[in-house]
Amino acid sequence: MESLKLNETPVRTSRNFNINNIKLENIEIPKNVPEFSNIEIIGKKINIDNTKTETKLKYGLSEKLTNQVNANSNQNMQIKIESKTNQETQINFNFDNQNNTLIENLKITAEENSKATLIIKYEEKEAKKSYHNGIINILALKESNLNIILINLLNTNSNNFLTIQNTIEENAKINYTIIDFGGKNSITNYYADLKGQNSENTINTIYLGKENQLFDINYIANLKGEKSKINIEVQGALKDNSKKHFKGTIDFKKGCKKAEGNENESCILLSDTAKSISLPMLLCSEEEVEGNHSCSSGKLEQKQLFYIMSRGFTPKQAMKLMVRARFNKIIENIKNEEIKNTIINEIDKRLD
Amino acid sequence: MAKTKIEEINRNIYDIKNKDEYDYKIKKGLTKEIIEEISNQKNDPDWMRNFRLKALEVYNKLELPTWGPDISELNMDEIATYVRPKTKLNSSWDEVPDDIKQTFDKLGIPEAEKTSLAGVGAQYDSEVVYHSMKQELIKQGVIYTDMETAIKQYSDLVKEHFMKCVPVTDHKFVALHGAVWSGGSFVYVPKGVKVDIPLQSYFRLNSPESGQFEHTLIIVDEGASLHFIEGCSAPKYNKVNLHAGCVELYVKDNAYLRYSTIENWSKNMLNLNTKKAIVGKNAQVDWVTGSFGSKISMLYPMSILNGEGAKTEYTGISFAGKGQNLDNGFKVVHNNKNTSSVVNAKSISKNGGKCTYRSQVKINENAQNSKSTVSCESLMLDDISISDTIPVNDIRTDEVEFSHEAKIGKLSDKTIFYLMSRGLTEEDAKAMIVRGFAYPISKELPVEYAVEMNNLINLELEGAIG
Incomplete structure (x- = not known):
């Protein structure tokens, strides 16, 4: 059992605010890493090389967790996207009692002018408690266009550590849809280096917390290229004693003239013991830019709840309907009907 | 569009230096002996002497902040923490020595006293040199005096409140303040008394390589109201000066306090000030702040909404120019039901200056039905400046x-073009937009101070845009 200090913000603020990093106690870090073989690949066949490589990160969750992936990963995939038409591939990491430790190192390169949709799903079907520590490192070369859908459906006993790093070149675009539901502790570190002119990155995230779940979400976007653009939309709901830290940093670096950055975070509190902390940072060293952020927290609108209940719904049904309506804009980005239904069912189940 | 070359602005009246003359200046540094000597010089009662020594112990234990601007150039061994001017406390401007009086004359303080204030306190280096208040307020039981007099004449009231709102353990510079504080104002407004015309304290630091550590303690009793204004300035020297004042505000049930600040320290000043208010049931504290001076500023006024229905509003603007790093903001803790907070913060960065808005809104478990709205806007006037927004929201x-929203941007080309099409020059158009940007803050100030703020903006903008 170990104590971990993870997910440092790129700029510190007062220690009393308890947001510069997250400290976790009694975390079991596997020393001997067993095999993980329950993987399904569905859809368009893609070029995967399983050679082990080392990933260098600008930020990452912590040196210790990055070293664990580089030294002890039990899944390595180097994926090359070459298709010129948007084709979909789904990679399912299915956790069960035999496959309950996944340490993966994914490197994805989108070649120039390529297009693809990649769905990566982490799902726990049988396992009582799992451990996941992964790195996804994406390089989007000129004019490429990637749709990445990440789905975390681990159970509420597991530890989920995920680092995502993106380098986005001229006119390239990466759209993320992140569904973050699982894990006793679900800790995500996301970094996008928008270095190319007209490079673009969109992140749409939904999280849903129950019981004693803790979400620590740290998104960092450095805008360097002229007319580069980042949009971050995070919608969440917290029930029981769950807790969320959202840290979102949009950093306009010198030279990113006419860049745009928008960040919106909204949290529905479904119990009076749930806690929501947010730190939406805008850092700016360039004059000709436009940066906006907004965030809000509160409970569901009582008038709307009452109206829905007056149409014959129970309070729980009305609550579920309203939470789903909030998430719908993001879920609608997913074109795969099966995945979409899985997510909707999961929302229903987790809100019960 | 070619940019005008940016020159160091002329701060005219604020930069007038008097000869460094004093009655007593303590040796530089921070030791137990120096603290004891300050206590001797000030003829402190025993409780205050012990308090100072304990604060020094806390100071030595606490670390420098691990966040915010770099203040490593501050060397306490190079700072004299107590400078007594060559005069006693006076209640008539005629008794104030000529050179000191002229300084305050040029800053317009005696004139403002005649026209728009109910009382004035003026501090020069470490001691208050002038204090006066209108007779009718004295008759109503209002107390407005310097802290040294308050400690002797109202010792129970001071002892009950002194550094209870801002404990010395809050951070390193509050501990420093507790050890070396000198000067400042004490205000008590009795129950139900409404002070309609503002009181003002003005703090002037003239002595080089020294610090000012004034303590302001204001108690607005139940149902009473007050508008208090503080102003501060200093001439520029080559070495750093330090300001680590402390403001403690107690706003009792159903009371109202507006605390306005026009801060225009010189650009060699490290302004590490602390301000906090405890707000009672259905009471309200409003902060209005214009921050123009200082080399480095770390200032985050705080409202603790302890009473049910307590309210606070913060309206602030920071204007950072060449060589300035202004890290300002606001903190609020909602500790009871039906409390509300409204924050409206603006910043302007130019000539390589850096503005940071840093804040915390904390709504605790017992603060049901509370509301908080935060809005911050930053304006960049060139591409060598920096503007950061670092807000923490803990619900x-x-x-x-x-709800919280923030915007960063530059002057809108469309708006400039529109104003120019109506006959304004480009510079006038830009200046008009900046004044409009600052208007929500200047309109909250009494008219004389709004004019002073607009003058400061004009002064800061001189040659800066084009």
Whole structure:
């Protein structure tokens, strides 16, 4: 059992605010890493090389967790996207009692002018408690266009550590849809280096917390290229004693003239013991830019709840309907009907 | 569009230096002996002497902040923490020595006293040199005096409140303040008394390589109201000066306090000030702040909404020019039901200056039905300046309405073009937009101070845009 200090913000603020990093106690870090073989690949066949490589990160969750992936990963995939038409591939990491430790190192390169949709799903079907520590490192070369859908459906006993790093070149675009539901502790570190002119990155995230779940979400976007653009939309709901830290940093670096950055975070509190902390940072060293952020927290609108209940719904049904309506804009980005239904069912189940 | 070359601005009246003359200046540094000597010089009662020594112990234990601007150039061994001017406390401007009086004359303080203030306190280096208040307020039981007099004449009231709102353990510079504080104002407004015309204290630091550590303690009793204004300035020297004042505000049930600040320290000043208010049931504290001076500023006024229905509003603007790093903001803690906070913060960066808005809104478990709205806007006037927004929002109950929004941007080309099409020059158009940007803050100030703020903006903008 170990104590971990993870997910440092790129700029510190007062220690009393308890947001510069997250400290976790009694975390079991596997020393001997067993095999993980329950993987399904569905859809368009893609070029995967399983050679082990080392990933260098600008930020990452912590040196210790990055070293664990580089030294002890039990899944390595180097994926090359070459298709010129948007084709979909789904990679399912299915956790069960035999496959309950996944340490993966994914490197994805989108070649120039390529297009693809990649769905990566982490799902726990049988396992009582799992451990996941992964790195996804994406390089989007000129004019490429990637749709990445990440789905975390681990159970509420597991530890989920995920680092995502993106380098986005001229006119390239990466759209993320992140569904973050699982894990006793679900800790995500996301970094996008928008270095190319007209490079673009969109992140749409939904999280849903129950019981004693803790979400620590740290998104960092450095805008360097002229007319580069980042949009971050995070919608969440917290029930029981769950807790969320959202840290979102949009950093306009010198030279990113006419860049745009928008960040919106909204949290529905479904119990009076749930806690929501947010730190939406805008850092700016360039004059000709436009940066906006907004965030809000509160409970569901009582008038709307009452109206829905007056149409014959129970309070729980009305609550579920309203939470789903909030998430719908993001879920609608997913074109795969099966995945979409899985997510909707999961929302229903987790809100019960 | 070619940019005008940016020159160091002329701060005219604020930069007038008097000869460094004093009655007593303590040797530089921070030791137990120096603290004891300050206590001797000030003829402190025993409780205050012990308090100072304990604060020094806390100071030595605490670390420098691990965040915010770099203040490593501050060397306490190079700072004299107590400088007594060559005069006693006076209640008539005629008794104030000529050179000191002329300084305050040029800053317009005696004139403002005649026309728009109910009382004035003026501090020069470490001691208050002038204090006066209108007779009718004295008759109503209002107390407005310097802290040294308050400690002797109202010792129970001071002892009950002194550094209880801002404990010395809050951070390193509050501990420093507790050890070396000198000067400042004490205000007590009795129950139900409404002070309609503002009181003002003005703090002037003239002595080089020294610090000013004034303590302001204001108690607005139940149902009373007050508008208090503080102004501060200093001439520029080559070495750093330090300001680590402390403001403690107690706003009792159903009371109202507006605390306005026009801060225009010189650009060699490290302004590490602390301000906090405890707000009672259905009471309200409003902060209005214009921050123009200082080399480095770390200032985050705080409202603790302890009473049910307590309210606070913060309206602030920071204007950072060449060589300035202004890290300002606001903190609020909602500790009871039906409390509300409204924050409206603006910043302007130019000539390589850096503005940071840093804040915390905390809505605790027991603060059901509370509301908080935060809005911050930053304006960049060139591409060598920096503007950061670092707000923390900590929400611990579901019965709450919380929203926060922030914007960073430059002057709108469309608006400049429109104004120029109406006959304005480009510079006038830009200056008009900046004044409009600052208007929500200047309109909250009494008219004389709004004019002073607009003059400061004009002064800061001189040659800066084009």
